[in-house]
Amino acid sequence: MLTKAIPTTHGPVIGAEQGAVRAFKGVPFASARRFAKATPPPAWTEPRRCTDYGAYAPQPGHAPQPGHLDQAEESCLSLNIWSPAGADRTLPVLFFVHGGAFVTGGGADYDGAFLAAHGPAVVVTINYRLGPLGFLQLHRHGLREANNLAISDAVTALDWVHGNIANFGGDPDQVTLSGQSAGASMVIALATLPQAKGKFARALALSAPGRNIMSADHADNVARRLIEELELGRDPSAMASVPLPTLFAAVERVGRRIADETSSGTVFGPVLDGTVIAREPRKAFADGTLRDIPLWLGSCRDEMVMFLKSTPPAAMIRTTERNVRTAVGDTGWERLLSCYRATARVDEDPYEALLSDAFWHRPMADLARLQSAAGGAVWLSRFDHCPALEPFLSQGPTHGADNACLWAHLPNFIDRPILKRKGGPMTPADIDVAAQFQTNLLRFVTTGMPDVAEAWPRFEPAKESLAIFGQPFHIVPLNEGARVRLWAELSTSPNDKNKMREAG
Template sequence: MNEEQDRDRMPTGAVSTTNGPITGVEQNGVRCFKGVPFATARRFAKAISPVAWAEPRRCTSYGAYAPQPGHLDHADENACLSLNIWAPAEADRALPVLFFIHGGAFVTGGGADYDGSFLAAHGPAMIVTINYRLGPLGFLQLHRQGLAEANNLALQDALAALDWVRDNIVNFGGDPDAITLSGQSAGASLVIALATLPQAKGKFARALALSAPGRNIMSADHADNVARRVLDELDLAHDPAAIISVPLPKLFAAVERVGRRLADETEQGTVFGPVLDGSVIPREPRDVFADGSLRDIPLWLGSCRDEMAMFLKSTPPAAMIRTTERQVRTAFGDAGWCRLLSYYRATARLDEDPYEALLSDAFWHRPMADLARLHAAAGGAVWLSRFDHRPALEPFLSQGPTHGADNACLWAHLPNFVDRPILKREGGPMTPADIDVAARFQASLLRFVTSGAPDVAEAWPRFEPRSEPLAIFGQPFHIVPLNDGARARVWAELSAGNNDKMRETG
């Protein structure tokens, strides 16, 4: 921030919270409170309320990052559970709240990468971003190894942040009964899981999940396998409790080595994610959507057209590449895989990688559509979208509308993309096309947060079993039938054949 911008920042008055009064800064009609502690936690223990304070606490800088690769040497793991609030200074009513959970493959990221001032001003709406524990500190399941509280800790962090917002947001001008759960990538997985928890019932009004991975939940057996391998890697199989004192660099290095082996040795291939543990997450989230328990919750599910491009071009290619192909081959056989790939090659756009497109459909697009079908069939209102615009910003400029392209436009401060300090990505000026698509995307989000629908029905119909409309964010914005074309027909034929075989062997 330059000196002129800094001079425009004025301190706010103190705002009361359940932990003590806080102050922030006001700029361009938006009050900002950063690094607000909502909880504290010892390693592998459930988060608890922080120690209260009496004097106003200055909340003008982002809090400590959750420990993660690249931020381990000076990490304060007990002080990373904080959130950030952007609140329009002048509002004539209690404003709806966007509660955002960041992504980062469950191991990186933080609320500091998302400046909500632009969205807050243009809503108007309250914008909240949170930190939660990452990697082994948030996702290593150790409750069966003697650390009774260590299961789904990151999800419990998010729930604690949601509870804090419910209890306090009215003091900032927000409406606690109009909270939208939202998240991208790993954060979208957490949103889907969080939305189905009995402890979260009645605490949010709608949900938005962008680029949720195909498997939103991990089995308890796989999580136990990961935990045992990490303990073995640290030579702690006979003393699991000693992991509490392992230095962070050593702990994260052991997890990385285990992760590389898991990618080749197991069907799931991934190390972390929400776990169906029977206690914090008592039921498979998709079953909760299917039985109608969330039919009163409007749901928006979105993805990017070329989701897998980023992961294919990583060095080495991400583990999900191998595991996704393996899962498709397991489901349909080698002949089914080859048939699919041949159809993708025959129908590829000039600028399309057929292999990437097949994997994107298998891992991202089709599971999101399946969840939309479940929610719609149960009587819920759901909207499905795909982001087809290529932002003029790396890595999207060279890789197309890959994973995160929609997120870059969602958080842009038109006419500029914003810096992402944790990801170490610089922002920059937007093209007219960027501005056009981003403005439409942001307007849809703010309309969803405010009304529960991203657009008027004529412009963007809700997802229905018979029509299955898919909104395309590109130039122009338009609606297409989801299951149209040869690719969809091949998937349907293979799936039907697979179901027939299962019935015959059942």
């Protein structure tokens, strides 16, 4: 059944009743030409039917969607809203930025109906431009608007939500910025921007990569190499008309050659360009810019397994080892590896555990320390449960295990059409851990605290509490154990600490 028309700044929209929730899918929040900043979409006057997901951002491995063959780039900037029907008050808002290594994914992989109904809360997922269309920095090469376009897309979506979400039952002053993987990096960058100030109340980042931002020099190197690959040296601006298959193929070739040259093993990401992103996000956390924003940082226990088992292994494996060796020396590396071998669980790969700590867990803990030291409230978590769903059945609680449970419609995992993963029935253990995870998230979205009973203490210098989502849910001290002591020993001087931070 269709909903009544809801007014927005660009025109009225009609959604569909989805059980106890109203769903509005494919709502345009902006339009954009290739390598140009987003602008308001063409306005409409007649109610627009928003019952199907809009076109997701062009990306390798996916043909243009039916109905969007000629306008995929211009029409991908849409968002999806799930709002409980019949709510008697304004509700908090979960604003989610999807992951996908900055090159793939879309809001259509995350059906927010279950979370919206059980919050109750209003859930929003967004699309933003990906790969070269969203992250290629061409403002020094004749396309002056082409810098941090994906970040600008997300800011524009946040502006739209701030201005319109009250019409869907949401409270614009109670928005939680959230994201996973690449989306978590986007959230960390977004949270520190003056353009976003006052438009969100709290932030959640799940599995943010250790290096949350690219340098301007790296971004310019990628742009120059791609211009050379496409033989556009005489007219770099001609890249705006290069066919997408040709552009994606050139990016793939360039990416393979330079991924090992980066500190993160990835080619794209938010860039410290001095304009859209003027400050390194960690500096903003350190100086207390976000001290009034409650923050939840999470990761999965075996983050690196997925990347080790990819074919070939992801470049971040090689770059992470190289970065750690640079920071602590070959002797320090061997000491770390020996320590991890001596303290490994029966089912643990010591090499993977070392890399997971270096690239994922330790950088998140460092960010928590910055937030706490500046006077902000922060909670730190690790997801140790292995969902009964591939790839986790064969890889354990690796990257994305928490996200699978977060978006589950208990008692089932949901399908992820863009990621090309099927859902399926959950085990009792899956249901137990997923319910705990969702409950804490919805409490955080509603109150700014993941656990109102104080069973999960804030992360503080005197007591670095780490919440473990498993069976049972429990709290452990982060700053104990042989591994922690060795990392501390290897980073005793200020210079070493800087190197260790860069290693992540």
